[in-house]
Amino acid sequence: MRSASVNLAFDTRELASPLRMTFPAATKHVRVLERATLVRRRVVGREHLCRLSAAPLRDAMLWTEQFRQNWEARFEALDALLEEMKSEEQTRSRRR
Amino acid sequence: MNAKGLQISTPTDSTIVLTRAFNAPRRLVWEAMFTPDKMRRWMMPPPGWTMTVCECEARVGGALRVVWKSEDADPAMTLHGEFTEVVTHERIVHTETMVLGSGETIGRLVETHAFTEEGGVTTMRITQAYGLKEERDGAIASGMDQGMEACYQRFDAVLAQPA
Numbered sequence: 741m742r743s744a745s746v747n748l749a750f751d752t753r754e755l756a757s758p759l760r761m762t763f764p765a766a767t768k769h770v771r772v773l774e775r776a777t778l779v780r781r782r783v784v785g786r787e788h789l790c791r792l793s794a795a796p797l798r799d800a801m802l803w804t805e806q807f808r809q810n811w812e813a814r815f816e817a818l819d820a821l822l823e824e825m826k827s828e829e830q831t832r833s834r835r836r
Numbered sequence: 837m838n839a840k841g842l843q844i845s846t847p848t849d850s851t852i853v854l855t856r857a858f859n860a861p862r863r864l865v866w867e868a869m870f871t872p873d874k875m876r877r878w879m880m881p882p883p884g885w886t887m888t889v890c891e892c893e894a895r896v897g898g899a900l901r902v903v904w905k906s907e908d909a910d911p912a913m914t915l916h917g918e919f920t921e922v923v924t925h926e927r928i929v930h931t932e933t934m935v936l937g938s939g940e941t942i943g944r945l946v947e948t949h950a951f952t953e954e955g956g957v958t959t960m961r962i963t964q965a966y967g968l969k970e971e972r973d974g975a976i977a978s979g980m981d982q983g984m985e986a987c988y989q990r991f992d993a994v995l996a997q998p999a
Binding site: 804807808811812813814815817818819821822823825826829 | 842844854856858859860864865867868869874877878879880
């Protein structure tokens with residue numbers, strides 16, 4: 741996550757300009773990202789310089805992946821159980 | 837053997853939806869989900885945990901109670917609730933409270949299971965509706981690496997972004 745572009749800082753106005761939103765709306769987005777520690781903001785004169793700090797995204801991805809794996813493991817156990825239940829049922833119906 | 841991969845979404849701040857398909861008629865999926873001796877097979881606890889109690893009466897007013905112990909605590913966690921709506925093989929709703937061995941409640945939710953069957957394949961949709969976003973996160977955290985709380989908070993902030 742440490743490419744050259746990551747180290748670039750942009751003014752909030754600069755970030756907002758290509759987007760179809762008002763400047764205050766863009767500021768709101770930046771605040772949310774800041775609270776999430778994904779963006780660091782530094783005020784230099786009239787400029788609010790934003791820098792991406794993407795490392796926490798990796799933690800979030802690891803966490804969601806773990807949540808998914810946990811449930812997938814349960815559902816795989818359920819798959820195996822269902823196969824057993826299906827063959828038990830077939831055996832029973834053949835005996836009849 | 838997966839008929840269809842697991843899909844997870846968080847449609848609101850306090851809801852998690854899990855959708856998964858199974859190569860079996862819904863009658864059997866239902867039985868596997870709500871019969872204690874079957875539940876023991878798939879309700880996989882975290883490493884080192886063992887299920888000590890598993891009770892499930894899938895009827896309106898029926899109780900749900902599952903207890904696990906760990907090497908350090910007995911009980912390590914208790915899950916208890918009550919069934920509030922039951923349409924056999926189709927839809928079932930129950931409350932659920934998760935309590936740690938210490939007595940701390942880490943999650944309170946209403947869980948809805950909906951089953952649809954097509955060509956012998958059953959799609960199960962689990963909707964977990966938490967009273968609070970914090971409880972949703974607590975539930976997600978339980979049974980997993982608990983040292984990652986900070987990450988959850990950051991992640992919530994990301995999710996809270998206005999669309």
